[in-house]
Amino acid sequence: MTDVWSVDEHRDDVLAAVRPLAPIDLPLLDADGCVLVEDVAVHDALPPFDNSSMDGYAVRTADVETATDAFPAVLRVIGDIAAGSGDLPAIGPGEAARIMTGAPLPPGAQAVVPVEWTDGGTGAGPAVAMTGRAHGPEVRVHRPAAAGAHIRGRGSDAAPGTVALPAGTVLGAPQLGLLAAIGRAAVPVRPRPRVVVLSTGSELTAPGRPLAPGRVHDSNGFMLTAAARAAGAVAYRAAAVADDADTLRATLDDQFGRADLVVTSGGVSVGAYDVVKEALEGEAEFRRLAMQPGKPQGFGLIGPGRVPLFALPGNPVSAYVSFELFVRPALRAMAGHTGAALHRPRTTARLVTDAPLSSPAGRRQYLRGAHLAAEGTVRPVGGAGSHLVAALAQADALIEIPETVTEVVPGAELTVVLLG
Ligand SMILES: Nc1nc2c(c(=O)[nH]1)N[C@H]1C(S)=C(S)[C@@H](COP(=O)(O)OP(=O)(O)OC[C@H]3O[C@@H](n4cnc5c(N)ncnc54)[C@H](O)[C@@H]3O)O[C@H]1N2
Numbered sequence: 097m098t099d100v101w102s103v104d105e106h107r108d109d110v111l112a113a114v115r116p117l118a119p120i121d122l123p124l125l126d127a128d129g130c131v132l133v134e135d136v137a138v139h140d141a142l143p144p145f146d147n148s149s150m151d152g153y154a155v156r157t158a159d160v161e162t163a164t165d166a167f168p169a170v171l172r173v174i175g176d177i178a179a180g181s182g183d184l185p186a187i188g189p190g191e192a193a194r195i196m197t198g199a200p201l202p203p204g205a206q207a208v209v210p211v212e213w214t215d216g217g218t219g220a221g222p223a224v225a226m227t228g229r230a231h232g233p234e235v236r237v238h239r240p241a242a243a244g245a246h247i248r249g250r251g252s253d254a255a256p257g258t259v260a261l262p263a264g265t266v267l268g269a270p271q272l273g274l275l276a277a278i279g280r281a282a283v284p285v286r287p288r289p290r291v292v293v294l295s296t297g298s299e300l301t302a303p304g305r306p307l308a309p310g311r312v313h314d315s316n317g318f319m320l321t322a323a324a325r326a327a328g329a330v331a332y333r334a335a336a337v338a339d340d341a342d343t344l345r346a347t348l349d350d351q352f353g354r355a356d357l358v359v360t361s362g363g364v365s366v367g368a369y370d371v372v373k374e375a376l377e378g379e380a381e382f383r384r385l386a387m388q389p390g391k392p393q394g395f396g397l398i399g400p401g402r403v404p405l406f407a408l409p410g411n412p413v414s415a416y417v418s419f420e421l422f423v424r425p426a427l428r429a430m431a432g433h434t435g436a437a438l439h440r441p442r443t444t445a446r447l448v449t450d451a452p453l454s455s456p457a458g459r460r461q462y463l464r465g466a467h468l469a470a471e472g473t474v475r476p477v478g479g480a481g482s483h484l485v486a487a488l489a490q491a492d493a494l495i496e497i498p499e500t501v502t503e504v505v506p507g508a509e510l511t512v513v514l515l516g
């Protein structure tokens with residue numbers, strides 16, 4: 097009897113075989129979505145200097161401590177400080193400087209009074225101040241301000257010597273913003289894996305071209321390339337290769353130099369033209385899994401570069417489900433992700449169907465489903481056939497039915513894999 101592997105055994109074997117890619121320094125926007133490999137320290141304080149958080153007037157607190165609407169403090173405006181100013185007037189007793197948001201606090205000032213608390217230097221009340229008219233040589237301040245009011249202190253966001261981002265951080269928009277703010281132009285990260293997706297089958301025709309009798313369009317090439325991109329890879333679809341082992345091998349050899357991982361589909365079953373098996377004989381291991389769809393699977397580290405190659409089954413749903421369960425975690429591991437971040441999130445949901453569903457004994461079944469998070473339910477979409485691409489396109493989850501279960505009744509609690 098031929099050995100049969102479980103889904104978990106195959107996934108564990110594949111994850112044990114792949115390694116995180118060597119780190120490289122990438123410019124910030126190229127590092128988007130990548131995993132940082134070293135702690136990044138703050139060298140210069142952020143903000144780099146004390147600055148105003150409001151448009152208003154930089155003042156000495158003693159000068160405004162008794163200010164009210166009836167008895168405003170009248171201060172002499174000795175200058176204008178815009179964001180980016182380097183030349184700052186010193187504020188003496190009875191003086192103020194008009195200051196903009198983000199502008200450096202001038203020496204002598206202890207607080208900023210927002211323009212709304214003043215006459216805006218117009219000689220009028222607060223209502224007029226709101227109109228933002230040009231200031232005069234004097235400003236009337238109507239309220240006191242505590243020391244430090246409306247001032248963003250040097251280093252109050254990130255202090256020098258602290259860790260801005262620890263190794264292992266996945267870089268997204270806020271993290272890239274922080275790196276830019278502390279002056280980093282490039283960071284050491286694991287690069288996105290480069291993936292080549294290759295469909296096999298003499299029946300395959302590129303979409304956009306008319307179908308000759310007996311032929312079908314190559315859907316796997318596009319679906320798996322998109323799935324690899326969604327997993328964080330830089331992925332390209334190669335033109336489909338006909339069922340000829342020598343041509344396939346030559347095409348694969350050509351791709352190994354430019355790919356960190358290769359995905360093929362088709363040609364792994366027991367048919368007369370299962371050329372992927374033939375082309376990789378002795379290098380990849382071909383297995384039967386206790387799984388439906390996705391029973392035949394091939395995997396190996398191929399060529400001198402030992403490039404991971406996944407030979408997925410040709411049926412489109414089988415190929416996609418196999419990608420999600422085996423290739424995606426491998427790609428995520430190569431990109432430096434660990435733990436739960438390798439996998440699609442899972443949850444439990446109540447099955448909504450009119451009649452019980454049957455499932456093959458001894459095989460873990462993955463039905464396609466529509467998940468309703470708010471209701472905690474999942475509804476099967478289409479049947480179990482592994483050619484049902486239209487139903488797959490309606491699904492946002494995989495419904496997992498364990499190997500030991502042959503029938504599930506409406507209302508049963510099942511694990512679902514969220515495809516996001
Ligand atoms: N006698 C047996 N026959 C089959 C078995 C078996 O155990 N004994 N297993 C079945 C299962 S399960 C699967 S899955 C498929 C896997 O077959 P292959 O990986 O060899 O795939 P092909 O034969 O090349 O194609 C299968 C099917 O998928 C279509 N296909 C293939 N590539 C594409 C593509 N890029 N785009 C769209 N459609 C594609 C192809 O035309 C076939 O219809 O084997 C079963 N048979």
Ligand code: MOO
Pocket residue numbers: 387388389390391392409411414482
């Ligand atoms: O197990 Mo094949 O992978 O469905 O249809």
